[in-house]
Amino acid sequence: MTSTSDRRATVTTPTDTQILITREFDAPSDLVYRAFTTPELLRRWWHANRSEVTDVEMDVRVGGLWRWAAKAFNGYEFAFYGEYREVVPNERLVTTETFSGVPDAQAVNTTTFTGKDGRTHLEILVEHQSKANRDGQLQSGMEDGMQDALTLLEELVREQM
Amino acid sequence: MARAATTTDAFNAVAEPRRREILDALARGERSVTDLVEQLGVAQPVVSKHLRVLREVGLVQVRDEGRQRIYRLEPAPLREVYEWVRDYERLWTERFELLDAVLEDLKAQQAQPGRHGSQPAESQTTDKERES
Numbered sequence: 001m002t003s004t005s006d007r008r009a010t011v012t013t014p015t016d017t018q019i020l021i022t023r024e025f026d027a028p029s030d031l032v033y034r035a036f037t038t039p040e041l042l043r044r045w046w047h048a049n050r051s052e053v054t055d056v057e058m059d060v061r062v063g064g065l066w067r068w069a070a071k072a073f074n075g076y077e078f079a080f081y082g083e084y085r086e087v088v089p090n091e092r093l094v095t096t097e098t099f100s101g102v103p104d105a106q107a108v109n110t111t112t113f114t115g116k117d118g119r120t121h122l123e124i125l126v127e128h129q130s131k132a133n134r135d136g137q138l139q140s141g142m143e144d145g146m147q148d149a150l151t152l153l154e155e156l157v158r159e160q161m
Numbered sequence: 162m163a164r165a166a167t168t169t170d171a172f173n174a175v176a177e178p179r180r181r182e183i184l185d186a187l188a189r190g191e192r193s194v195t196d197l198v199e200q201l202g203v204a205q206p207v208v209s210k211h212l213r214v215l216r217e218v219g220l221v222q223v224r225d226e227g228r229q230r231i232y233r234l235e236p237a238p239l240r241e242v243y244e245w246v247r248d249y250e251r252l253w254t255e256r257f258e259l260l261d262a263v264l265e266d267l268k269a270q271q272a273q274p275g276r277h278g279s280q281p282a283e284s285q286t287t288d289k290e291r292e293s
Contacts, residue, residue, distance in 0.1 A: 007261070009253035011246050012176040019249070023257050027264035031271075035263050045259035048252050138245040 017134050019126040029115030030090045032122060036111065037093075042068070055079070062087055066095065082106070090115070097126070099140070105133040171238040174218045175246075179203065180211045187221060187234040194230060 039056040051070040058066040069079035079100040086094035093111045114121040128134040215221040
């Protein structure tokens with residue numbers, strides 16, 4: 001199945017309201033955690049090569065607020081923001097998350113860093129309040145205009161390899 | 162196995178690893194239940210259960226051929242859904258490739274403190290960004 005997966009993130013939808021993102025990292029969990037909780041480190045990867053990060057604020061403690069803002073290359077400015085609900089250093093972060101484009105749709109993100117033998121299994125579980133909100137977030141990935149002509153079947157076959 | 166109870170559409174149907182395997186098999190051509198049982202190495206009731214879910218969301222179609230029921234993939238309902246997930250997945254794949262590079266730098270710093278001056282690594286609990 002997916003145990004031989006390369007460096008691709010795996011995205012699944014365990015229930016109607018959830019998105020689960022998983023990935024293995026060749027680094028211990030304290031470093032992965034640090035890359036998620038240090039503004040100048042987050043700036044280096046969160047843009048995903050499709051936007052310019054314009055502001056990163058994070059007060060990493062229970063009740064602390066966070067806000068990450070960016071400007072897409074097409075000029076669209078957006079931000080994600082929320083509050084830290086649970087902070088277990090190097091292991092677990094629970095935050096609320098709101099996307100500026102849909103301010104009434106708040107999700108709860110649980111990010112789990114599981115370290116083993118110098119590697120880290122990362123899981124980000126996004127829990128929305130409704131299926132519509134969940135679907136909206138998934139669809140937002142299409143706004144970057146990077147769609148190509150890959151068909152479903154090609155993709156399914158590729159997953160097998 | 163996973164949470165069949167919440168499966169209401171193609172989205173959830175493909176979240177279950179075993180159902181993905183069935184879809185992968187059907188993507189290569191029609192299969193009978195017996196074929197699928199053999200190919201996946203799973204008990205027939207399990208395969209039948211998953212096929213029922215896949216039929217309910219319109220992802221597979223079935224026809225009778227003699228005493229066999231032959232299943233085939235009906236990709237239309239999946240395509241839209243899959244494109245959403247695929248593009249979202251691509252976003253995170255790119256993010257994580259960049260994160261890999263950050264982690265390599267952090268590992269190098271730990272191995273040889275002081276030699277790599279490019280990243281301040283000591284600011285774990287910093288509230289506000291420091292730059293610009």
